[in-house]
Amino acid sequence: MVKVVANAKALKKQKMPQWFYQLGSPRWFYELSGKWLPWLGGSAALLLTIGLVWALLFAPADYQQGNSFRIIYLHVPSAFLAQSVYLLMAIAGAIGLIWKMKVAEVVAKCAAPIGASYAFLALVTGAIWGKPTWGAWWVWDARLTSMLILLFLYLGVIALNSAIGDRQMAAKASAILAIVGVINLPIIKYSVDWWNTLHQPASFTLTEKPAMPAEMWVPLLLMVLGFYALFTWTLLTRCRTEILERERRAGWVCDLLSNSQIK
Amino acid sequence: MYRELRLAARRIFDWLNPLVFFLLVVCLFPLAVSPEPALLGKIAPGIVWVAALLATLLGMDGLFRSDFEDGSLEQIIVGSQPIALLISAKVLSYWLLTGLPLTLLAPLLALMLSLPVGSYEVLCLSLLIGTPSLCLIGAIGAALVVGLRRGGVLLVLLVLPLYIPILIFGSGAVTASLQGMEATGQLAILGAFLALALPLAPIATAAALRISING
Numbered sequence: 001m002v003k004v005v006a007n008a009k010a011l012k013k014q015k016m017p018q019w020f021y022q023l024g025s026p027r028w029f030y031e032l033s034g035k036w037l038p039w040l041g042g043s044a045a046l047l048l049t050i051g052l053v054w055a056l057l058f059a060p061a062d063y064q065q066g067n068s069f070r071i072i073y074l075h076v077p078s079a080f081l082a083q084s085v086y087l088l089m090a091i092a093g094a095i096g097l098i099w100k101m102k103v104a105e106v107v108a109k110c111a112a113p114i115g116a117s118y119a120f121l122a123l124v125t126g127a128i129w130g131k132p133t134w135g136a137w138w139v140w141d142a143r144l145t146s147m148l149i150l151l152f153l154y155l156g157v158i159a160l161n162s163a164i165g166d167r168q169m170a171a172k173a174s175a176i177l178a179i180v181g182v183i184n185l186p187i188i189k190y191s192v193d194w195w196n197t198l199h200q201p202a203s204f205t206l207t208e209k210p211a212m213p214a215e216m217w218v219p220l221l222l223m224v225l226g227f228y229a230l231f232t233w234t235l236l237t238r239c240r241t242e243i244l245e246r247e248r249r250a251g252w253v254c255d256l257l258s259n260s261q262i263k
Numbered sequence: 264m265y266r267e268l269r270l271a272a273r274r275i276f277d278w279l280n281p282l283v284f285f286l287l288v289v290c291l292f293p294l295a296v297s298p299e300p301a302l303l304g305k306i307a308p309g310i311v312w313v314a315a316l317l318a319t320l321l322g323m324d325g326l327f328r329s330d331f332e333d334g335s336l337e338q339i340i341v342g343s344q345p346i347a348l349l350i351s352a353k354v355l356s357y358w359l360l361t362g363l364p365l366t367l368l369a370p371l372l373a374l375m376l377s378l379p380v381g382s383y384e385v386l387c388l389s390l391l392i393g394t395p396s397l398c399l400i401g402a403i404g405a406a407l408v409v410g411l412r413r414g415g416v417l418l419v420l421l422v423l424p425l426y427i428p429i430l431i432f433g434s435g436a437v438t439a440s441l442q443g444m445e446a447t448g449q450l451a452i453l454g455a456f457l458a459l460a461l462p463l464a465p466i467a468t469a470a471a472l473r474i475s476i477n478g
Contacts, residue, residue, distance in 0.1 A: 169475070173474050188425075
């Protein structure tokens, strides 16, 4: 009964655009991403270089925090990424569950460690920034806490993924966990906000920072874009390795490997 | 569900253990922090809630284990009964054996932690509404790790972050009542969590079980 329904659904879903189905083919994905990689890597390098130089050397110092505020150029992009990568992971996991796409499973699996490292980076830079501005490495501020929980959610997904031996089972199980996590994330965020406002005066929030002049936020924007490009580059590279490993018995991978060895 | 309860009643230590664990954890706090009543009364809501949360997690690992081992879980999945409904029954019986006794035991512990008497009602209410959600969410994790050999620690890792909102509002309700404020808002939010978890969590659990068993 379930199968019949699933088949009917699959028939209906045939109307998705063709590129969507092509993405399901590991080989097609491998070839396409190979073409994108240099562009992504190049733009990431370019954006990050311009952004960093501008941010660290030319952007004006904050009138309250002096030069210590410059860590924002690492902190904010990594916090951005940490959140969007989780969403991406859950969406890829859902696609993998619904359309049983191998590539989506690969993307979800590869995104988790990268996202976790961004969350970690956001926390570390936040702590380093917190020391001179708030006078403490760690404050139980709502944002810090929800970022920490996000990191734990990532670690849970990674742990589950590595604990299950069977690859497909691991992908499906961690997809479910990621989806449950996504439903929970807004709840966690709001409850942590609520919890904090009850217990602690809002003297430690970042919301009261002065409105940024353009010389400050343009490099920030560049850094955010650069981080996104860098992330996509890392993700694709990881995925390509993972695909090669998974498909090592497929004909096209054997061809690819033997060709590259001859050269 | 009747079968569940009868089975569980025969394994008396299975459902007694979380209760003893709950008691022990709570007893550790005065020993570790300080026996001073004023301080204890202040942190009592947090202690009781954290201990209750851990106690619910303790037995969660075995929720589907025995059914998985003797194959009845497979029977349930290939059977014609809706899985989500059966899961709800299982979780309900699990809650009747852990969450409910925990709730009933809570006033005793609150007394030992010198929580003001006026907060007992809110404490019990918050546990009564909160622990079913804990069981429901925990069941998702239990279903995900059921086939794994060392699933226990992993289960804790997966589920604890998801427990945080419930913990915040549960202990928040008691703290609010301690400070003489109305706790109905927090209790209502706990109820909302339960209303959300009650239909959704069994579906996720069913999906997770199917994956754990069929691969």
